[in-house]
Amino acid sequence: MSRPARVTHASTRAAVLDLIRAAGMISRVGLVNASGLTGGTISTVVRGLIDEGLVAETGHAESTGGKRRVMLQLNHFARYAVGVHLDDARITYVLTNLGGAVVARISRAGRGLDDQTAVVALMAGEVDALIDSVGVERDRILGLGLVSARPSMLQEFGQALERATGLPVVLDNDATAAAIGEHWSGGVGASATFAALYMGTGLGAGVVLGGTTHRGPSGHAGAIGHMCLDVDGPECWCGARGCLEALAGPGAVVAQARADRTLRRAAGLVGGRKRAGASAGAGSAPIAAVRRAAAPIASDFAAISRAARHGNPRALALLERSARYTAVAARSLAGVLDLEVLVLTGPSFAIAGSVYLPVLRAELDAAFIARDAHPVSVRLSPSAASAPAIGAAAIVLQSELVPRQKGLHLPDDLAADEPPVFVR
Numbered sequence: 001m002s003r004p005a006r007v008t009h010a011s012t013r014a015a016v017l018d019l020i021r022a023a024g025m026i027s028r029v030g031l032v033n034a035s036g037l038t039g040g041t042i043s044t045v046v047r048g049l050i051d052e053g054l055v056a057e058t059g060h061a062e063s064t065g066g067k068r069r070v071m072l073q074l075n076h077f078a079r080y081a082v083g084v085h086l087d088d089a090r091i092t093y094v095l096t097n098l099g100g101a102v103v104a105r106i107s108r109a110g111r112g113l114d115d116q117t118a119v120v121a122l123m124a125g126e127v128d129a130l131i132d133s134v135g136v137e138r139d140r141i142l143g144l145g146l147v148s149a150r151p152s153m154l155q156e157f158g159q160a161l162e163r164a165t166g167l168p169v170v171l172d173n174d175a176t177a178a179a180i181g182e183h184w185s186g187g188v189g190a191s192a193t194f195a196a197l198y199m200g201t202g203l204g205a206g207v208v209l210g211g212t213t214h215r216g217p218s219g220h221a222g223a224i225g226h227m228c229l230d231v232d233g234p235e236c237w238c239g240a241r242g243c244l245e246a247l248a249g250p251g252a253v254v255a256q257a258r259a260d261r262t263l264r265r266a267a268g269l270v271g272g273r274k275r276a277g278a279s280a281g282a283g284s285a286p287i288a289a290v291r292r293a294a295a296p297i298a299s300d301f302a303a304i305s306r307a308a309r310h311g312n313p314r315a316l317a318l319l320e321r322s323a324r325y326t327a328v329a330a331r332s333l334a335g336v337l338d339l340e341v342l343v344l345t346g347p348s349f350a351i352a353g354s355v356y357l358p359v360l361r362a363e364l365d366a367a368f369i370a371r372d373a374h375p376v377s378v379r380l381s382p383s384a385a386s387a388p389a390i391g392a393a394a395i396v397l398q399s400e401l402v403p404r405q406k407g408l409h410l411p412d413d414l415a416a417d418e419p420p421v422f423v424r
Contacts, residue, residue, distance in 0.1 A: 009402055009403065010403040011403075012037065012041065012045055013045050013048065013049070014401065014402045014403055015035060015037075015402075016031060016035065016037075016042065016045045016046065016049065017049060017054060017055070017074075017401055017402055018402040019031055019034050019035060020049075020055055020072055020073065020074055021074055021099070021184075021186075021402070022186070024073060024186065025058065025071045025072070025073045026071065026072055026073075027069035027070060027071055027072065028042050028043060028046060028069070028070070028072070029069055030069075031046070031072075046072060052078075053075055053078040054074065054075055054078050054079070054098070054401070055072055055073070055074060055075060056072070056073060056074075056075040057070050057071070057072060058071055058072070058073050059071050074098050074099055075098065076097045076098045076099040076101065077097055077098070078098055078140070079097075079098045079140055079141075079142050079397070079400075079401070080095055080096065080097055080098070080103070080131075080136050080140055080141050080142065081095075081096055081141065081142050081143060081144070081145065081393040081394070081396035081397050081400075082094070082095055082127055082130065082131070082141060082143070082144040082145070082167065082392075082393060082396070083095075083096060083144075083145045083147070083177075083388075083389040083390055083391065083392030083393030083394070083395075083396070084123065084127070084144060084145065084146045084147070084389060084392055085147055085148070085174055085177075085386070085388035085389040085392060086146060086147070086148040086154070087148065087149075087174070087200055087201070087298075087347070087388075088149075088200075088201055088298070089109075089200075089201060089297075089298035089299070089347075090107055090108065090109060090298075090347070091107070091108045091109075091123065091126075092105070092106070092107045092108075092385075092386050092388070092389040093105065093106040093107070093108075093123075093126055093127060093130050093389060094130075094386055094389040094390055094392075094393055095130050095131060095134065095136070095393070096390060096393040096394070096397070098397065098401075099185065099186075100181065100184045100185035100186075100390065100393070100394050100397065101185070102383070102386070102390060103134050103136075104130050104131075104133050104134050105130075105386065105389075106126055106129070106130050107386075108126065116156070116157060116160060117160075119157075120157065120160045120161050120164050121164065123161060123164075124161065124164035124165045127144065127165050127167075128165070138166075141167060142168075142396050142397060142400045142401075143167050143168035143169065143170060143396040143399075143400060144161070144162075144165060144167040144168070144169045144170075144392075144396065145169075145170050145171075145172065145177065145391075145392030145393050145394070145395045145396045146158050146161065146169055146170070146171050146172075146392060147171070147172045147173060147174045147176075147177040147388050147389070147391065147392040147395075148173075148174055149173070149174055149175075149200070149202060149204070151171045151172055151173050151219065152219070154171050155171070158171050168396075170392075170395055170396055170399060172219075172391075172392065172395055173204070173206070173215070173219055173220075174198060174200065174204070174346075174388035174391075175196060175198035175204035175205055175206040175222055175346075175388075176206040176207075176213060176215060176219075176221075176222070176391070177206065177387075177388045177389075177391030177392045177394070177395055178196040178198050178206050178343075178345045178346065178381070178387040178388050178390075178391045179194070179195065179196035179205075179206025179207065179208050179213065179343075179391065180206065180208070180213055180391045180394045180395050180398060181196075181383075181387055181388075181390040181391030181392075181393075181394045182194070182196055182343050182345070182381065182387070182391075183208050183211070183213075183394075184391075184394035184397060184398060185390070185394070188208075188340075188341050188343070192208065192210075192211065192340050192341055193208065193209050193210055193337060193338060193339055193340050193341075194207075194208055194339055194340055194341035194342065194343065195207050195208070195222065195333060195334075195337065195339055195341075195342055195343070196343045196345050196381070196387070197224065197326075197330055197333075197342055197343065197344050197345070197349075198345055198346040198349075198387075198388070199249075199250065199326075199344070199345075199346045199347075199348040199349045200250070200298070200346045200347050200348055200388075201249075201250050201251060201297050201298050201301075201348070202225050202245050202249055202250070202251070203224055203225035203244055203245050203249050203250075203326070203329075204222055204223060204224060204225055205222035205223075205224045205333060206222055206391075207221050207222045207337065209337065222333075224244060224329050224330070224333055225243060225244050225245035225249060226238050226240060226243045226244070226245065227243065227244050227329045227332065227333075228240060228241070228242045228243060229242055229243070229244055229247055229325060229328060229329060230242030230247060233246065233247055234246045234247065234252075244325055244326065244329045247325050248321065248322040248323075248324075248325035248326055249322075250297055250298070250301040250348050251297050252322070253301060253304060253318050253319065253322050254269070254296075254297050254300045254301050254304065256318055257269060257300065257304050257314075257315065257318055258300070260314060262314065263304075263307070263312070263314040263315060263318075266307060266312055266314070266315075267300075267303045267304050267306070267307040267312070267315060268303055269300045269303055269304075270296055270299060270300060270303075298347070298348075301348055301351075301352070302351050304318065304319065305319065305348075305351045305352040305355075306351075308352070308355060309354070316355065319352055319355040319356070320355060320359065322356075323355055323356040323359035323360065324359060324363075326356060326359075326360065327356075327359050327360045327362070327363035327364070328363065330342060330360055330363070330364065330378075331363050331364055331367055331368060334364060334368055334376050335368065335369045335370070338370055339376050340374065340376065340377065341376065341377045341378075341379075342360070342364070342376055342377070342378045342379075343379055343380075343381050344356060344357060344360070344378070344379070344380045344381065344384065345380075345381035345383075345384045345387040346384060346385075346387060346388070347384070347385050349380060349381075349384050350384035350385035351385075353380040353384060357378065357379075357380050360378050361378045364376045364378055
């Protein structure tokens with residue numbers, strides 16, 4: 001049976017710690033079997049991880065006739081990380097423990113970056129409040145992950161935030177962060193090939209191939225929102241025509257709802273009637289104007305979703321139309337990458353996922369090209385609303401504790417008595 005390309009780590013310590021994280025609970029013998037490292041090497045590394053407080057011994061495995069094996073697991077409260085999702089509509093802050101579980105959360109209305117000094121000061125104060133709310137010692141905070149749909153715009157902002165908080169700051173794409181968060185918290189297999197399909201005010205995807213995050217040379221891998229579904233379709237803000245986002249993204253749904261006088265009144269839409277495709281990200285529009293346009297898109301999409309849940313047929317029809325387009329794009333993504341898992345995440349899926357999920361499942365069950373070899377598991381993230389912020393914290397944890405490079409395959413099944421799994 002073929003296996004994905006191997007994934008190794010920057011050090012033996014990182015590899016062992018990642019195996020313990022992925023397994024949840026595992027013995028030293030299980031680590032030897034899963035990694036192929038010698039028993040002496042595993043003992044030395046595990047001793048060091050215990051001394052650092054990162055790993056704890058926790059009970060014994062059931063006896064198989066010999067000495068009962070001591071089980072190991074992460075000490076989830078040994079280290080923490082802050083994750084911040086800077087969205088056009090909201091700023092979400094989370095503090096997660098070593099296992100990626102959220103221990104504190106703050107959400108605020110989004111702000112533009114026009115007055116950078118004021119926004120940095122505000123965010124630094126809220127990060128301090130987040131940490132203080134649970135009484136975590138500052139030296140146990142590994143850093144701060146800051147993610148957005150446009151991370152390239154945040155270099156200077158991130159540097160200012162680093163100075164203001166005193167924490168190392170890493171930047172990334174919000175969809176990629178959502179995928180890393182799913183991977184780190186154990187939501188998918190340790191070496192799975194999967195995508196996190198992200199929907200906020202736009203659409204994107206974070207991609208993990210064989211357990212390794214795939215960003216592409218410019219960081220734009222997974223830009224599913226700009227997959228062309230109609231060559232004669234409406235113009236997208238990216239300059240192309242017929243993109244998924246222009247046809248069926250939240251902005252397109254909102255534009256169609258605003259144009260429907262009956263639905264506009266029934267749903268209580270608050271935004272203007274300007275076409276959302278032109279306001280959702282425009283290459284020619286000023287950045288500040290783009291941000292101002294995104295907040296009413298988010299609130300109106302939420303209002304449409306509520307109307308659909310309450311049985312409004314016009315609202316439901318718009319969301320189902322969007323879901324069909326999204327499902328076709330997701331099928332193409334799954335076919336190109338041979339995905340095993342597709343996770344729906346992001347604030348818009350958090351409120352409208354009940355409409356989209358069955359449509360995507362039906363499309364992939366019926367038309368996925370490799371369905372005879374394996375199905376694609378499609379599911380809604382349990383933390384969809386705050387997934388990018390959680391993923392931002394996971395990026396810090398991963399980069400600080402288990403940095404990766406190509407090499408050792410991390411097996412999905414880490415049972416204590418499994419034989420070694422290698423790819424030559």
